[in-house]
Every structure is written in structure tokens, then in C-alpha cells.
Amino acid sequence: MDLIDFGLIVLRVVATFALLLIVTPLNIWAERKLLADMQNRVGPDRAGPWGLLQSFADAIKLFFKEQVLPTKAEKWMFLLAPVFAVVPAFLLFMVVPWGAPLTFTIDGVERVVPLQGTDLNVGVLFVLAMSSMAVYAVVLAGWSSGSKYPLLGGVRATAQAISYEAALGLAIVAVVLYSSTAGDSGGGTLSLAGIVERQSGTLEAVLPQFGAITQFIPRWNLIPQFVAFVIFVIAAIAETNRAPFDLVEAEQELVGGFHTEYSGSKFLLFFLAEYVNIFSMSALAATLFLGGWNGPTFDSILPGFLSAAMPTVWLLIKTYVIVFVFIWVRATLPRMRYDQLMTLGWKRLIPGALGWLIVSALVIGIRRFGLPFV
Amino acid sequence: MTFADWLSDPVNWVYLAIGAAVVASAFRVVTSQNVVHAALFLVATLAGTAALFLMMSAEFVAWTLVLVYIGAVIVLFLFGIMITRAPLNVEPGLDNPKARPLAAVVSLGLFVLLAYTSLQAFGSDQLTDVGTPTDTVTLAESLIVRFVLPFEIVGFVLLAALVGGITIARRDLTPVEEEERGAV
Numbered sequence: 104m105d106l107i108d109f110g111l112i113v114l115r116v117v118a119t120f121a122l123l124l125i126v127t128p129l130n131i132w133a134e135r136k137l138l139a140d141m142q143n144r145v146g147p148d149r150a151g152p153w154g155l156l157q158s159f160a161d162a163i164k165l166f167f168k169e170q171v172l173p174t175k176a177e178k179w180m181f182l183l184a185p186v187f188a189v190v191p192a193f194l195l196f197m198v199v200p201w202g203a204p205l206t207f208t209i210d211g212v213e214r215v216v217p218l219q220g221t222d223l224n225v226g227v228l229f230v231l232a233m234s235s236m237a238v239y240a241v242v243l244a245g246w247s248s249g250s251k252y253p254l255l256g257g258v259r260a261t262a263q264a265i266s267y268e269a270a271l272g273l274a275i276v277a278v279v280l281y282s283s284t285a286g287d288s289g290g291g292t293l294s295l296a297g298i299v300e301r302q303s304g305t306l307e308a309v310l311p312q313f314g315a316i317t318q319f320i321p322r323w324n325l326i327p328q329f330v331a332f333v334i335f336v337i338a339a340i341a342e343t344n345r346a347p348f349d350l351v352e353a354e355q356e357l358v359g360g361f362h363t364e365y366s367g368s369k370f371l372l373f374f375l376a377e378y379v380n381i382f383s384m385s386a387l388a389a390t391l392f393l394g395g396w397n398g399p400t401f402d403s404i405l406p407g408f409l410s411a412a413m414p415t416v417w418l419l420i421k422t423y424v425i426v427f428v429f430i431w432v433r434a435t436l437p438r439m440r441y442d443q444l445m446t447l448g449w450k451r452l453i454p455g456a457l458g459w460l461i462v463s464a465l466v467i468g469i470r471r472f473g474l475p476f477v
Numbered sequence: 478m479t480f481a482d483w484l485s486d487p488v489n490w491v492y493l494a495i496g497a498a499v500v501a502s503a504f505r506v507v508t509s510q511n512v513v514h515a516a517l518f519l520v521a522t523l524a525g526t527a528a529l530f531l532m533m534s535a536e537f538v539a540w541t542l543v544l545v546y547i548g549a550v551i552v553l554f555l556f557g558i559m560i561t562r563a564p565l566n567v568e569p570g571l572d573n574p575k576a577r578p579l580a581a582v583v584s585l586g587l588f589v590l591l592a593y594t595s596l597q598a599f600g601s602d603q604l605t606d607v608g609t610p611t612d613t614v615t616l617a618e619s620l621i622v623r624f625v626l627p628f629e630i631v632g633f634v635l636l637a638a639l640v641g642g643i644t645i646a647r648r649d650l651t652p653v654e655e656e657e658r659g660a661v
Contacts, residue, residue: 180513224610228540235548239520242555246513254559261556265549293613 107209111216116197119220123196127378128158134378134430141434165374168367175249176364184247185365185372188240192379195233198226199386200296202396203414217296218396218415226295227279230387231272234342237380238264240373241344241351241361248364256360259441260351263341266448267348271338273456277331277463278324278391284467295387298324299395323394330459332392334452336428339384341448343377345429347436348444385425386418393421492532499525507580510571516554523547536610 132147132155139146147154172178197220204217223229238261245257282301283291292298302324306317325332341348352360362373389395398417400410439447483489502521509515523546530539620628650658 180517223536223540224613225536225540228537228544232540232544232548235544235552238548238552242552242559243517246555246559258556258559261552261559265552265556268548291614 111214115216115218116220119197120193122201123193123379123382126382127375128162130378130382130426131158137430138434162371165371166368171366173249173364177247177249180243180247184240184244185369187243188237188376189372191233191236192376192383195230196383196386197221198223198229198295199383199390200299200395201415201418205411219296222294222296225293227275227293235268244365245361250364252358252363253361256351256357260344260361263348263351263444266445267338267341270334270448270452270456271342273460274331274335274338275391277460278328280463280467281324281328284471295390299390299397302394303397321394321397323392325392328392334456335388338452339388340429340432343380343384346433347439349438350441350444381426381429382422385429386422388425389418389421495525495528508572510568512558512571513555516551516558520547520551533604534607534610537613537616
């Protein structure tokens with residue numbers, strides 16, 4: 104590895120980080136505008152054209168607000184909790200591939216630059232590890248505030264995160280299992296780039312017996328793994344503590360939940376983490392189920408640099424479809440009761456995900472090895 | 478190889494720094510007088526251990542450690558602490574000075590045992606090709622093919638523990654209680 108390689112690594116990590124920092128304020132604006140539309144309001148419209156700069160104005164305001172430290176709070180844990188919220192949120196996106204690998208020739212040496220923070224060969228495990236780390240922020244914030252409502256919010260968050268993490272993980276396991284059959288090189292992979300690569304092309308490669316129509320259907324995991332997709336999205340909404348699973352910060356009963364005592368820039372960090380998590384989870388869903396950055400690049404029509412940017416555009420479009428679902432669900436469904444939340448998690452999603460995993464395994468096994476005892 | 482040689486490699490400085498942090502936080506786990514702090518120092522210990530695994534290019538083990546222990550086990554600890562009692566201040570009762578000599582003997586004995594067996598097993602063998610992460614496929618092959626029997630036995634033991642846990646935690650309701658529950 105020479106200096107240029109090192110520079111390229113730094114550059115792509117910075118680019119991934121910058122991408123998140125750019126889209127997050129826009130996502131907050133988009134959510135407020137969409138919610139306003141769905142509720143027949145106008146939404147933010149003062150700062151900048153169509154209120155586009157509202158999130159930036161809010162961020163600046165929060166940064167300059169007074170730093171309040173409750174007298175009963177435990178100082179260091181109280182300060183550490185927002186950091187615990189932001190760090191896993193950003194790290195989660197580091198393994199998501201957000202574009203096709205670019206090939207440069209610098210000084211006569213050909214260099215392939217994958218457009219993602221890093222391509223871990225255990226990317227899926229890393230994603231699960233980071234999403235389970237996120238619960239520390241809520242627990243620590245709730246505990247260290249030295250106040251009743253945050254503590255209750257923290258306890259709820261822990262129970263919720265533990266319940267839905269299992270369903271999330273099991274849905275991903277089904278996808279990993281399925282992609283092991285789709286590899287041209289054979290064998291499965293836990294790398295997200297590998298899972299994306301296994302979704303390229305059309306359905307014709309898998310099911311040629313269905314005729315010409317399969318040439319026009321992309322080979323996304325969405326079609327064979329639709330059940331896993333539904334479970335994944337529900338669990339992802341619960342993991343990010345969004346409505347209708349936002350019992351963690353239920354305003355009517357818990358004031359603000361775990362972040363009741365937080366203000367100013369510390370609150371801003373929690374807020375930032377929530378929206379980064381929504382974007383990362385949606386990008387993850389797009390990567391696992393909607394073919395990631397795969398899509399037509401229009402090489403013959405568009406100039407080179409534009410067709411090189413097309414995969415990123417495709418990923419962003421797919422991601423925003425899921426982000427829209429997140430917002431749509433928030434505007435549509437009322438918050439669930441605590442027992443309904445637990446029933447859905449433990450009695451529906453986890454057995455459903457387990458059952459689906461068994462069904463997938465059976466189908467894959469029969470397709471590969473034939474029926475037993477025949 | 479002398480200690481000075483060993484220290485001349487910058488990688489070993491990192492190892493030393495992480496190792497020292499792991500030992501220090503492990504020490505704080507047992508000496509801390511606040512339950513939540515103790516649990517968090519355990520997180521630091523486990524995170525350091527995961528970092529040491531990463532240094533040996535054992536990515537799978539490292540991230541599994543983070544996922545299972547930091548992400549699930551300690552979270553359950555914290556959950557348990559919070560639904561029972563969550564004191565913000567120190568609890569002097571957590572520190573038990575009388576048990577210190579015994580604890581010292583046990584931990585020293587464990588350390589000697591582990592160090593001795595590791596040295597016996599590996600001696601001065603060195604890890605080759607550190608820096609290329611271990612392929613998950615290779616790991617899976619050794620786990621599911623070569624070590625499949627121990628793997629299944631461990632799985633069975635865990636299942637037994639799970640069933641045992643349920644039986645201990647859930648006692649059957651008496652007929653009176655069952656009637657009361659039905660009435661609600």
C-alpha cells in the first residue's frame with residue numbers, strides 16, 4: 104500500500120461521512136414537509152426556498168443554546184450518552200456500498216475504488232453489532248439523567264431493542280442464506296458488497312422457465328425474500344424508535360422519554376443520530392432487498408462521469424422509497440400500546456421470521472439437492 | 478527475541494496500550510462501587526478484547542464478541558439493574574474486602590493456568606499472514622465440518638440451559654390463581 108492508496112481510503116471514508124452529513128438535514132426537512140402535506144399543513148417555509156434551510160437554522164440555534172446539566176444527573180455518563188448515540192449511527196453506514204466500484208489509472212497503475220467506507224467480509228455482523236450498540240445511548244441517557252421519565256423511557260427502549268433485534272437479525276439471515284445460492288462464484292457471503300453483486304442481472308438467470316418476462320424483472324432479493332423484507336422493515340422502524348413504535352419517547356406519557364433532560368447541542372446529537380439511523384437502515388434495506396446500487400447506467404446515452412454516478416443515484420432513489428415508507432407509516436398509524444408492541448415482536452415477528460427461515464432453507468435445499476428419499 | 482526487540486515494533490505498542498486498558502477496566506469492574514459503572518467497565522473490557530481479536534485479523538470473532546456480549550449480554554445486565562433498582566450513587570456494600578484474598582488466589586491461579594496452557598500449546602509459534610482477514614467461509618468450514626460435534630453439543634447444552642431457565646422462572650399457577658386470572 105502506497106501513499107495514493109492510503110489517500111484513496113481516507114477520501115472514501117470522508118466521502119461516506121460527508122454523504123451522511125449532507126442528506127440528514129435534508130431528510131429532516133423532507134419528513135417535516137411530507138408530514139405537513141399529509142396532515143394538510145404547510146410545514147417549514149421561511150428559511151430558504153421551500154424552507155430547505157430550516158434544519159440548518161435549527162441546528163445553529165441548538166448549538167448556541169445554554170448547556171443545562173441537571174443537578175441530580177451523573178455528569179460524565181450524561182455527557183457520554185449522546186456520543187454513544189451518534190458513533191454507531193455513523194459507523195453503521197460505513198459498510199453500505201453506495202455506488203459501483205470506480206476504476207482509476209493513476210501513474211500507470213490501475214486502482215479499483217469501491218464506493219463504501221470499507222468492505223468488511225463480515226459486513227452483516229458489523230451492521231447487527233452496531234445496531235445493538237445504539238441502545239446504550241438510550242439506556243445511559245435514561246439512567247444518568249437522575250429523573251423518572253428518562254429512566255422509564257430507557258427501560259422501555261432496552262426491552263424494545265432486544266425484542267426487535269432478534270427479528271431484524273433473523274430476516275437478514277434469510278437473505279444471507281438466499282444469496283448463497285445466487286453467487287456466480289458459488290458459496291455465501293456476509294459482505295454487503297457481495298450481497299449487492301449477487302443481485303445484479305435479471306430474474307432470467309434464476310428462473311428461466313417463466314419465459315421472456317423474466318428478462319425485465321431485476322434479480323432483487325425482494326421477490327424471493329418478500330416476507331423477510333416486510334419483517335426487516337417493521338423491525339427497522341422499531342429499532343430506530345419511530346412511530347408507531349416510539350414508546351421510548353412517547354410525549355403524552357413520558358414527556359420526552361430518555362432525552363427529557365437534554366437540551367442544546369446534546370439534544371442535537373440525539374436528533375442527528377435518529378435521522379442518520381433512519382437513512383442508514385433504509386440504505387441497508389435497499390442494499391439487502393432492492394439490489395443496492397444495481398440499475399441501468401445508460402452508458403450509451405450519458406457521458407462517462409454521469410453514467411458512473413448512476414449507481415449512486417439508483418441507491419439514493421431506492422433508499423428514499425424506504426425513507427418515504429418510514430414517514431408515511433408515522434403519519435398513518437397511531438402509537439401502539441406497550442403490550443401490543445411486545446406481542447407483535449415476540450408472538451408474530453420472531454416466530455414469523457424463524458418460520459420463514461426454515462421455509463427458505465427447505466426451498467433452497469430442495470432446489471440444490473432435490474427432494475430427499477426420491 | 479528480547480523485550481527491546483519486541484518493543485521496537487509499533488504494532489506491539491498498540492497491543493500494549495489496548496492490553497493495559499483491558500486489564501485496568503477489568504480491575505475497575507470488580508472494584509467499582511456502582512453497579513452501572515461496573516457493567517460499563519465490563520463493556521470497555523470486552524471492547525478491548527474485540528480490538529485485540531481485530532489486531533489478529535479475527536474479524537468474525539471480534540464482531541461476534543461485540544454483537545453478543547456488548548450488544549446483548551451487558552444490555553440485559555443493564556436492563557435487569559434498571560427494572561430492579563438503578564442507584565445513581567455508590568453502594569459501599571458492593572465492595573467486599575473480606576473476599577479479596579480469596580479472589581486474588583482464584584484470579585492468580587486462573588492466570589497461571591491459562592498462561593501455562595497457552596505457552597505449552599503454542600510456545601514460540603507466530604501467527605502468519607496477520608493483516609489478511611480470515612475468510613468467513615474458512616471459519617464456517619472448520620466450525621461446521623471439523624468441529625461439528627462439539628458445536629452441536631454446545632448448542633444442546635444451551636438449549637438445556639434455556640429450558641432450565643424457563644422452568645425456574647415460571648412456576649405453574651395454583652388452581653385458585655388460575656381462576657383469578659381467568660376472571661380478569
